[in-house]
Amino acid sequence: MPNLMLKFVNLDQQQPHKRSAEERKQDFKEIYQCFSAEQAEVQASRCSQCGVPFCTTKCPLSNYIPDWLKLTAENRLQEAYELSIATSSFPEICGRICPQDRLCEGSCVIEEDFKSVTIGAVEAFITDHAFEQNWVQLIKPLRELSKSVGIIGAGPCGLAAAVVLRKKGYQVHVYDRYDRAGGLLIYGIPTFKLNKNIIVRRQEWLEKSGVIFHFNTDISAQTDHHSFSFDDLRKKHDAILISTGVYKKKEVSLFGSNLNGVVQALDYLIASQTENANSKQFNAKGKKVVVIGGGDTAMDCLRTAIRQGAISVQCLYRRDKANMPGSMREVKNAEEEGVEFIWQAVPDAFIGEEKVESIRAVRTELGLAETGGRQTIKILSNSHFTLQADLVIKALGFDPEPLPNMWNNDELQIHESGRIKLNSYNYMTSIPGVFAGGDIVRGASLVVWAIKDGQDVAEKIAHWLENNLKKSLYPQGKSLNDISFE
Ligand SMILES: Cc1cc2nc3c(=O)[nH]c(=O)nc-3n(C[C@H](O)[C@H](O)[C@H](O)COP(=O)(O)OP(=O)(O)OC[C@H]3O[C@@H](n4cnc5c(N)ncnc54)[C@H](O)[C@@H]3O)c2cc1C
Numbered sequence: 001m002p003n004l005m006l007k008f009v010n011l012d013q014q015q016p017h018k019r020s021a022e023e024r025k026q027d028f029k030e031i032y033q034c035f036s037a038e039q040a041e042v043q044a045s046r047c048s049q050c051g052v053p054f055c056t057t058k059c060p061l062s063n064y065i066p067d068w069l070k071l072t073a074e075n076r077l078q079e080a081y082e083l084s085i086a087t088s089s090f091p092e093i094c095g096r097i098c099p100q101d102r103l104c105e106g107s108c109v110i111e112e113d114f115k116s117v118t119i120g121a122v123e124a125f126i127t128d129h130a131f132e133q134n135w136v137q138l139i140k141p142l143r144e145l146s147k148s149v150g151i152i153g154a155g156p157c158g159l160a161a162a163v164v165l166r167k168k169g170y171q172v173h174v175y176d177r178y179d180r181a182g183g184l185l186i187y188g189i190p191t192f193k194l195n196k197n198i199i200v201r202r203q204e205w206l207e208k209s210g211v212i213f214h215f216n217t218d219i220s221a222q223t224d225h226h227s228f229s230f231d232d233l234r235k236k237h238d239a240i241l242i243s244t245g246v247y248k249k250k251e252v253s254l255f256g257s258n259l260n261g262v263v264q265a266l267d268y269l270i271a272s273q274t275e276n277a278n279s280k281q282f283n284a285k286g287k288k289v290v291v292i293g294g295g296d297t298a299m300d301c302l303r304t305a306i307r308q309g310a311i312s313v314q315c316l317y318r319r320d321k322a323n324m325p326g327s328m329r330e331v332k333n334a335e336e337e338g339v340e341f342i343w344q345a346v347p348d349a350f351i352g353e354e355k356v357e358s359i360r361a362v363r364t365e366l367g368l369a370e371t372g373g374r375q376t377i378k379i380l381s382n383s384h385f386t387l388q389a390d391l392v393i394k395a396l397g398f399d400p401e402p403l404p405n406m407w408n409n410d411e412l413q414i415h416e417s418g419r420i421k422l423n424s425y426n427y428m429t430s431i432p433g434v435f436a437g438g439d440i441v442r443g444a445s446l447v448v449w450a451i452k453d454g455q456d457v458a459e460k461i462a463h464w465l466e467n468n469l470k471k472s473l474y475p476q477g478k479s480l481n482d483i484s485f486e
Pocket of ligand 1: 098153154155158177219266438439445447
């Protein structure tokens with residue numbers, strides 16, 4: 001076969017068609033169209049097949065990116081699909097919402113002079129196409145095993161673990177307090193980034209593959225008809241995975257924080273995606289909206305407010321654009337849609353009688369970079385200014401909920417921040433047979449890392465179950481008590 005690759009020299013990068021800002025502001029549909037097979041093949045052929053694929057090394061899942069790009073360019077799409085799912089449980093999700101500019105595409109060796117290969121768009125195309133062609137097979141384990149695993153949390157971590165464990169033949173039960181699977185993929189990330197049908201399709205696929213979901217089921221300390229206690233669950237299953245994510249909202253306690261109209265980002269986003277979308281408190285229609293924060297959550301709130309018909313939408317962020325934690329692609333999308341960014345400013349007080357009417361803000365100055373590489377912030381004196389606002393959305397990040405208290409279980413060791421401590425050797429918590437992964441272990445992170453954790457911890461769970469417990473898993477001569485938890 002002639003070499004179809006290395007076309008970047010003559011072929012320009014082309015992203016999938018992006019709807020115009022004017023058009024996409026009118027609805028909540030995904031803003032990018034999917035590649036056609038022809039477009040995917042042409043764009044995949046731009047890959048330089050470099051000797052050391054930095055795209056793979058930068059991908060948390062170590063996806064075989066150059067290999068499935070080559071197969072795509074050669075129109076061997078079913079093989080491309082098989083290779084793509086070899087490392088990733090949900091490539092069609094990562095292809096849509098990974099911050100590729102910071103991961104695979106940002107590391108592509110042709111990025112500097114020629115603009116990277118459009119890896120994310122090709123990745124999403126491959127699995128979408130596989131579903132269309134009926135290449136996506138249900139999971140059919142070689143043999144059914146009697147042991148069962150209870151997974152608490154149906155977010156990307158829990159679902160990825162369910163895939164791996166089900167393939168091995170374990171009986172998998174997933175418990176979630178929400179009414180459907182997906183976690184933040186459903187009740188967080190807006191539809192204009194990720195069509196919910198993609199998640200529904202995966203939920204149906206998992207159900208047909210034998211995964212048993214228990215929705216509207218809160219795992220708590222007490223038991224009633226909508227909940228199980230954590231201890232009951234431990235008795236019911238041979239192993240437990242905690243993948244409950246992080247939902248405790250970070251707060252700013254400023255003057256006026258309790259005024260009506262000052263709301264939390266996730267409450268706002270969840271309301272916008274449920275029957276509460278038209279509730280007066282949360283709907284941005286006809287309002288002057290200010291979002292505080294600079295991460296993915298802030299971008300999602302800003303762009304939701306635009307779509308709801310806000311009069312103006314401003315983002316107040318304490319650092320500058322170069323220091324923003326969110327994906328630059330999403331910042332650009334927000335700018336195109338009419339968001340105004342106010343860099344290097346923080347709120348000082350929320351002003352109003354009962355309802356917020358304005359924000360008093362102050363300017364910041366950036367200092368030297370701290371250990372994490374981000375510049376420190378200093379408030380500039382006498383730099384006050386006022387922004388009109390009828391809806392203020394606080395998007396300041398999340399911490400883990402205090403699980404040991406919630407579950408009345410002081411055996412479960414956690415960090416000061418509330419993240420669960422794990423034995424880095426076998427991903428087990430301080431309770432034998434109880435494992436953890438995703439945001440509840442890492443702190444607020446990315447979907448791709450949650451998938452990676454889910455896949456990895458599932459392997460550890462299977463190993464532990466196969467070896468029917470403990471000792472064999474610890475380094476020679478050590479027991480559970482010798483292991484420190486990180
Ligand atoms: C608004 C927003 C936008 C984001 N955008 C992006 C993005 O564009 N790209 C990206 O890569 N990442 C993004 N992220 C981050 C990403 O969504 C998370 O890192 C990822 O979802 C974490 O997966 P998880 O499975 O650990 O937890 P989650 O997705 O949070 O799932 C946890 C699940 O556990 C359930 N649960 C919790 N406690 C209990 C309990 N006691 N009983 C029963 N069920 C329980 C919850 O209902 C939930 O379904 C975003 C996050 C937010 C908030």
